[in-house]
Amino acid sequence: MKQIQLPQGMQDLFPEDCREKERLRSVFLDVFRRYGYRQIETPLIEYYATYQNAYEELEETKMYKLTSSEGKVMTLRGDMTLPIARLCVTKFNTTKPPYRFAYCGDVYQINESFAGKRNAVTDCGIELVGMDESGDLEVLCCALDALEVSGCEGYILEIGTSAVFLMACREAGIDEDTGKELAELIDRKSIPDIEKMVKGLGLSAKQERFFQKLALMSGIDVFTRTEELCFSESLLQEIRKLERLKIMLEELGYGEHIRFDLGKAAQLDYYTGIIFQAYVNGAGTAVLSGGRYDDLLNKLGRPLPAIGFSIKLDYLLDAVKTEKKEIRKLFYKKDDLVSAIRMAKEMQKDGPVELVPEEGGE
Secondary structure (H helix, E strand, O other), X not given: OOOOOOOOOOOOOOHHHHHHHHHHHHHHHHHHHHOOOEEXXXXXXXXXXXXXXXXXXXXXXXXXXXXXXXXXXXXXXOOOHHHHHHHHHHOOOOOOOOEEEEEEEEEEOOOOHHHOOOOEEEEEEEEEEOOOHHHHHHHHHHHHHHHHHOOOOOOEEEEEEOHHHHHHHHHHOOOHHHHXXXXXXXXXXXXXXXXXXXXXXXXXHHHHHHHHHHOOOEOOOHHHHHHHHOOOHHHHHHHXXXXXXXXHHHHOOOHHHEEEEOOOOOOOOOOOOEEEEEEOOOOOOOOEEEEEOOOHHHHOXXXXXXXXXXXXXXXXXXXXXXXXXXXXXXXXXXXXXHHXXXXXXXXXXXXXXXEEEOOOOO
């Protein structure tokens, strides 16, 4: 008999995990509702062309593709952000923004088998569309409140920004392709490669030092150290804008759960402002990610600023302690099933009950 296996990157969930996943979904959506976000659902399948129009560097090898009866290429949604952006452009185009949407749905991406990531996960998150940087603090607070109710231990939200790097590249005369290559090295903290690349760009000594040290700008006194590296007044103002965000988060009581890393510079074709990820004890990868993406809706035909985040419920399950809930058993004789169900209904008021027929009982 041939062994029956799951496709690579997929997983089955057992009853305890299903119960915990449903609890997480419920508490997260409750937090989102408190912030005024309305839940929506989008189809699992989108036109592949929608993703092509939105993402300049679409990794098509990560997309699950299928063909419609009309011969059009479709795809399983790879995220929840793009379907919601499509919704804002096509269904809410006569409604005045901002829009606050919450969601919880499955997304699909093909990942390398050695990367430790799953190909199907449930995303639970929010999108704030139509509000500029004044909405950043609200979204960060919502993310932190969601992490708090998750029940996980030792959560930290790492906050950075792509705006500082993008501004520095423009002012230093670094072209887009070179900037993307340099950003990848900075995001990986590959110091020797950064130093080698920067040396060949014909920059001033102060500009060289800025890019060489940017990957290390995190932790204690990050803003003081980064301000010392700035080679222009506009860069300095961008750093101080992020510092004010830190102060406000601390005033709201989130200080012990936030950390700033100005070396976050990945996905420059997507993120335009703050970038953030959350890590918790017991999970091997980020369980929450988000940021500002002010250019995405413009590519779909409606220029609106936007910011959002998603929580990967399946990754969070690795970190949340799942307790097995005891199910009481009610034994009954087969000829007394009606009475047994009547009794079970009363017992169910205090918890789950499993009906078990007595062997040989009549």
